[in-house]
Amino acid sequence: MSTSHELYQLPYSFDALEPYIDAQTMEIHYTKHHQAYLDNFKKVTKKYEELQNKTAEEMLRDLNNLNVNEEDRTSLKNHGGGFINHNIYWSIINPEKQIDENLIKNIESTFGSVETFKDLFNTTATKHFGSGWTWLVRDEEKQLKVYSLPNQDSPITLRHEPILALDLWEHAYYLKYKNKRTEYIENWWGIIKLI
Numbered sequence: 340m341s342t343s344h345e346l347y348q349l350p351y352s353f354d355a356l357e358p359y360i361d362a363q364t365m366e367i368h369y370t371k372h373h374q375a376y377l378d379n380f381k382k383v384t385k386k387y388e389e390l391q392n393k394t395a396e397e398m399l400r401d402l403n404n405l406n407v408n409e410e411d412r413t414s415l416k417n418h419g420g421g422f423i424n425h426n427i428y429w430s431i432i433n434p435e436k437q438i439d440e441n442l443i444k445n446i447e448s449t450f451g452s453v454e455t456f457k458d459l460f461n462t463t464a465t466k467h468f469g470s471g472w473t474w475l476v477r478d479e480e481k482q483l484k485v486y487s488l489p490n491q492d493s494p495i496t497l498r499h500e501p502i503l504a505l506d507l508w509e510h511a512y513y514l515k516y517k518n519k520r521t522e523y524i525e526n527w528w529g530i531i532k533l534i
């Protein structure tokens with residue numbers, strides 16, 4: 340039996356994140372960029388019998404042990420990561436999403452306060468050079484961590500559980516924010532309501 344890989348079905352409209360993320364960006368991001376990651380990911384997985392029964396998450400988790408050639412391993416990292424990272428992202432930026440009270444408490448005890456955490460997250464995102472993502476994750480010891488990863492590298496490959504994800508690729512903000520990445524990063528908190 341083969342595992343099917345499907346786009347996360349958006350439970351909100353493309354304009355639901357206005358004015359923080361504009362409808363046109365959302366539509367192109369979802370229907371073009373995300374779709375392309377999925378299509379390219381499927382092209383690679385089709386080549387290997389042993390990948391037929393694995394989920395995309397399993398492939399990312401075992402990325403370095405998969406019995407595939409190095410070029411395809413890189414493709415799985417880039418396109419499988421692009422596919423999964425965006426699935427996580429659409430779910431996190433759902434305007435109806437309620438942030439769990441325990442997460443807030445955990446953020447406060449780990450970083451001192453929500454504001455300190457947001458400053459750290461924003462600085463980490465602002466300092467990241469080039470394409471990539473900034474993440475809040477739980478590591479293997481269940482500790483909260485903030486870091487950026489380049490390109491479509493996924494915390495799942497590090498065996499970390501993604502909690503928050505901010506897409507730093509220009510396709511995520513350029514139509515509205517142009518070169519003002521910092522403004523996009525700050526406005527993103529209008530969607531993620533921690534307090």
Ligand code: MN
Nearest residue numbers: 372506508511
């Ligand atoms: Mn993206």
